[in-house]
Amino acid sequence: MRFKLATIFILCFAVLAPSAEVRPRIRAVTAFIxxxxxxxxxxxxxxxxxxxxxxxxxxxxxxxGAGGRITTQPFPQxxxxxxxxxxVALIGRLREAASKERSGLNIGSAMVHDTDEPAAVSLLVDIxxxxxxxxxxxxxxxxxxxxxxIRQAAKAIKQLSExxxxxxxxxxxxxxxxxxxxxxxxxxxxxxxxxxxxxxAMEGAxxxxxxxxxxxxxxxxxxxxxxxxxxxxxxxxxxxLQVAKSSGWTYEGIDATPAPLGxxxxxxxxxxxxxxPFGSVGTETAAGIITRAVQSTSVKRxxxxxxxxxxxxxxxxxxxxxxxxxxxxxxxxxSAVCAGGVDTLPLPGDVSEEQIGRILGDVAWLAYRWNKxxxxxxxxxxxxxxxxxxxxxxxxxxxxxxxxxxxxxx
Numbered sequence: 001m002r003f004k005l006a007t008i009f010i011l012c013f014a015v016l017a018p019s020a021e022v023r024p025r026i027r028a029v030t031a032f033i034x035x036x037x038x039x040x041x042x043x044x045x046x047x048x049x050x051x052x053x054x055x056x057x058x059x060x061x062x063x064x065g066a067g068g069r070i071t072t073q074p075f076p077q078x079x080x081x082x083x084x085x086x087x088v089a090l091i092g093r094l095r096e097a098a099s100k101e102r103s104g105l106n107i108g109s110a111m112v113h114d115t116d117e118p119a120a121v122s123l124l125v126d127i128x129x130x131x132x133x134x135x136x137x138x139x140x141x142x143x144x145x146x147x148x149x150i151r152q153a154a155k156a157i158k159q160l161s162e163x164x165x166x167x168x169x170x171x172x173x174x175x176x177x178x179x180x181x182x183x184x185x186x187x188x189x190x191x192x193x194x195x196x197x198x199x200x201a202m203e204g205a206x207x208x209x210x211x212x213x214x215x216x217x218x219x220x221x222x223x224x225x226x227x228x229x230x231x232x233x234x235x236x237x238x239x240x241l242q243v244a245k246s247s248g249w250t251y252e253g254i255d256a257t258p259a260p261l262g263x264x265x266x267x268x269x270x271x272x273x274x275x276x277p278f279g280s281v282g283t284e285t286a287a288g289i290i291t292r293a294v295q296s297t298s299v300k301r302x303x304x305x306x307x308x309x310x311x312x313x314x315x316x317x318x319x320x321x322x323x324x325x326x327x328x329x330x331x332x333x334x335s336a337v338c339a340g341g342v343d344t345l346p347l348p349g350d351v352s353e354e355q356i357g358r359i360l361g362d363v364a365w366l367a368y369r370w371n372k373x374x375x376x377x378x379x380x381x382x383x384x385x386x387x388x389x390x391x392x393x394x395x396x397x398x399x400x401x402x403x404x405x406x407x408x409x410x
């Protein structure tokens with residue numbers, strides 16, 4: 001009898017006890033530095049010392065992850081006047097310095113204004129084809145859409161697909177629109193010369209999934225997700241402010257976009273809300289709920305601060321893409337209510353420069369019309385056609401099936 005009573009008590013306690021807390025991870029702390037050809041090693045070492053301190057503080061506060069990233073001012077500023085080979089060699093040495101503490105490296109924007117010299121984009125192709133760094137190009141800002149930059153970006157994407165194994169170098173290049181400086185996510189991170197600053201990128205797809213698992217009413221889902229995200233972002237900001245005070249580095253904000261990675265899937269989170277595959281009716285509503293919840297956070301925000309849909313960085317998104325439950329048009333529609341754009345879009349190897357430019361133009365128009373930060377990271381797969389499976393080799397990207405562009409049929 002006692003055994004039965006004890007068993008009943010344990011079972012009841014298991015039912016009543018709260019589930020384990022689902023906490024967001026920190027994808028990265030990004031340090032923004034200003035360098036030149038003579039001081040880059042010292043500046044990188046200084047940044048890495050800061051990043052180690054920030055990581056330790058965040059980990060002790062209960063937030064796992066916090067990989068270190070470094071973003072310089074636009075590379076044309078510190079490679080100006082160099083021969084292309086010398087500029088590539090400098091970036092190689094900069095990458096080597098960052099690699100000593102396994103820091104990610106972003107060399108900023110090849111073109112900030114539409115009147116900037118396109119030669120910097122040609123140099124960037126040389127760099128990205130040979131050195132593992134990240135970079136971007138600005139294709140829209142408050143002044144309008146940068147059509148010259150879009151043409152240059154389309155040319156760069158096509159050339160990188162041909163000049164790097166499996167076209168992998170395009171993973172490190174982003175065409176960004178209406179993005180402010182000091183975003184912590186790669187490859188769209190940049191700043192314009194005010195160094196000694198930092199921002200934090202959070203990773204909370206599983207947090208969204210936990211809330212959506214419990215609440216499928218739109219009002220309740222948004223209310224509870226806002227509460228949870230406010231709680232965690234305030235905790236992270238408290239740590240960030242203390243680190244800023246003790247280090248002298250300037251805190252630029254948090255990007256609480258619930259970025260997915262592998263099995264930590266934003267598609268799974270949204271499917272909890274829908275009770276149906278990602279891309280089903282209601283996905284736009286879920287995208288809007290997540291974005292409004294992120295933008296409700298009462299902290300200093302930076303970067304996208306919305307929703308990311310990186311097709312090949314999320315195992316379930318990659319699976320749904322292969323199944324055809326969502327398309328490029330779907331992603332553009334979702335981007336109207338979120339702040340991500342077209343991320344890690346697999347394309348056939350024979351996609352034309354003109355077609356690439358049109359995709360970039362669509363993203364730029366959407367960002368400019370609604371004044372929201374969007375980006376495009378397009379991945380043509382050399383030698384692959386519609387219906388083939390992708391084989392990118394960087395170890396992060398999931399495999400999926402290459403789908404036809406809208407309007408081209410199957």
